[in-house]
Amino acid sequence: MSLVANTGKLAGRTLFVTGASRGIGKAIALKAAKDGANVVIAAKTAEPHPKLPGTIYTAAEEIEALGGKALPCIVDVRSEEQVQKAIDEAIKKFNGIDILVNNASAISLTQTEQTDMKRYDLMHNINTRGTFLVSKLCVPFLKKSDHAHILNLSPPLNMNPYWFSVHVAYTMAKYGMSMCVLGMSEEFRSHNIGVNALWPRTAIATAAIEMLTGDTSTSRKPEIVSDAAYLMLCRDPKTYTGNFAIDEEVVKQGGVQDLTPYACDPKKADRLMLDGFLEEAASLEQHRASVSSAAGQRRRYHTSAVRRDKNESNSEGQIPSLFAAISKSISPELVQKTQAVYQFNVRGKEEGVWHLDLKHGAGACGAGQPPRPADATLTMDGAHFADMFAGKLKPTTAFMMGKLKISGDLQKAMKLEKMMKSLKNKV
Template identity: 80%
Template sequence: MSLVANTGKLAGRTLFITGASRGIGKAIALKAAKDGANVVIAAKTAEPHPKLPGTIYTAAEEIEALGGKALPCIVDVRDEKQVQKAVDDAAKKFNGIDILVNNASAITLTDTAHTDMKRYDLMHNINTRGTFLASKLCLPHLKNSNHAHILNLSPPLNMNPYWFSLHVAYTMAKYGMSMCVLGMAEEFKQFNIGVNALWPRTAIATAAIEMLTGDTSTSRKVDIVSDAAYVMLCKDPKTYTGNFALDDDIVTEAGVKDLTPYACDPKNADNLLLDGFLDDPVAKTQHRATVFSVAARRYHTSAVNRKEEKPQAGAGGQIPQLFDAISKTLSADLVKKTQAIYQFNVKGKEEGVWHIDLKNGDGSCGQGEPKSPPDATLTMDGANFADMFAGKLKPTTAFMMGKLKIAGDIQKAMKLEKMMKSLKNKV
């Protein structure tokens, strides 16, 4: 639901949007199309994805149905020739390019040890290099426009070590996009080209996020980002440049008084999941700055704790009882769906190490470290741990609030959210 009215300021303007076949990129394209803008859909998706809807051709149909003009281009932003051809075709068809939106991005939320170099190269080649390349090749046309903008979907440059410690490769790749804003805003001032960054304050409900977490109830709709992008792209590029903006700040400044309609679930409008790279305003900066050292602690277990055994029913404490209940819910089907091994470092009154193996056989769980190396190691206080398995606290929420520390494959860790939905009625 768009809460920012279209003004017609982008009518006849040409937008070159990378990754515009779905999600945020497409939402920005559709918002501009309502003004009668020309949109170049520069994306790889020419054939339907088995799990994610939308292609460059279906996006083009939607753009033209709203009154815009579309040029679908098959573009891998890593390929200089493909980007150059799309830029040339756009300039020829629409007589120039006024606005570049660098939206295409790749994400792998893994720590250093679990980031293979193929994924590292993918993130850096799409995020940082792709943004630089598209900006470089569009520059000659932007110089000729009287309303030239570059907008990167990238975060503020937050130097809190916490955001590097979680997934240093991804952080570097996204910050590369932000550094393009920092440098190009100053470099291109002489050409009256506005260069800015836009980032959502909360998680945004895209098909990719839903596929990853299985839940968008604490997210906002893509409309808040497309509304914010529209407001930014309508500003005078001569005076509006070098900004690292957050979506809700922009729409609020534009006059939106109630952000509730942007929430996927209005009941959670005041309890939304913060997006990455933004420090929790409730938590002190000092807390965030010390997270790295906390996450780096290692838990040493005794020979007894290392034994592979199911917890005894009725054993003292909340955690043993919880794992006894979990052990009764494990199945080959759950193993097939999850394919991950988890180690839990529990702190507080019931300090200890536990595990759930959802990769082998019919699954197993117990006290001590798993027999095979864990895909993800989760560290949290015992009370929060119990709330998480009872469905009172979602893993993604706990993670973003700093209550849960994750080492290893964060994407597999977030699969716990799906698993817990099947467990919470039984645990």
């Protein structure tokens, strides 16, 4: 639900939006379309995803249904050739580019030792290099516009070491986007190109997040970000540049006082999950627990993990009983659907290491480290672990509150959440 009225200021303007086939990128494109803007949908999704709705072509249909004009382009921002081709097509169709929105991004919330270089390269090539590349190639045309903006969906440059310690590779990649704002805003000030950053104060519900987590009740809708982006892009680029804006603050300045309608669940509007990289104490407090867990528990399990053979695992306590129930629920279908190996580092009274193999053969689980390398490792207190499988504690909430630490492949860890839902009635 948009709470910011369209003014028509972007009518006839051409926006080049990366990652605009769904989520926040598409929301920004649709908001501009209501003004009658032209939108270049620069994204990779040309074929329908089996679980995520939306392609560059369906996004184009939605834009034109709202009164805008659309140009869907297959673009991987890592490819200079694809980016240049899309820009050439945009110039041919719309005779220029007025606004660039660098929205495309990759994420992996892993610490140094758990970040494989393939994932590191992906984040840096999409986030930092992709933003720089698309900006570089669009600038010659932005210089010709009388209303030129570059807007990066990236966080404020908060140099608190905390935000590096939790996921240094991801932080570096996102801050690379923000450093583009810092440098380009000054570099292109004389050309009247406004270069700014926008970041959400809370978690934002998108189709991808909903698919991965199954719960968006403590998030806000993408419209708060698109409303903020619209207000920023309507401002005079000659004077509005070099800002690191937060969506909530922007829409409030734009006259929106009641933010409740932006909440996915209005009943939880005062208990929303805060995003990272914020300077406010509440954000640090919500995330800080994960830092101590990452620093202490990872060392403990790396050097002196409590390992037990299956024969040593007894029936006392919740965890052995829990894994006994999980074992009975494993099926070839579940293995085929999940394709991941998990390691569970359990803390507290029932401290130990357990594993769940949903990748090989008919699947297996039990005490001790997995016989094959884990795709994702989850660390948490035994009581919270039992609550999670019983459906009393959502893994996403536990993760953001520091009760659960995930290392390795976050997407595969989120697959486990869906499996938990199917098991909770059996466990």
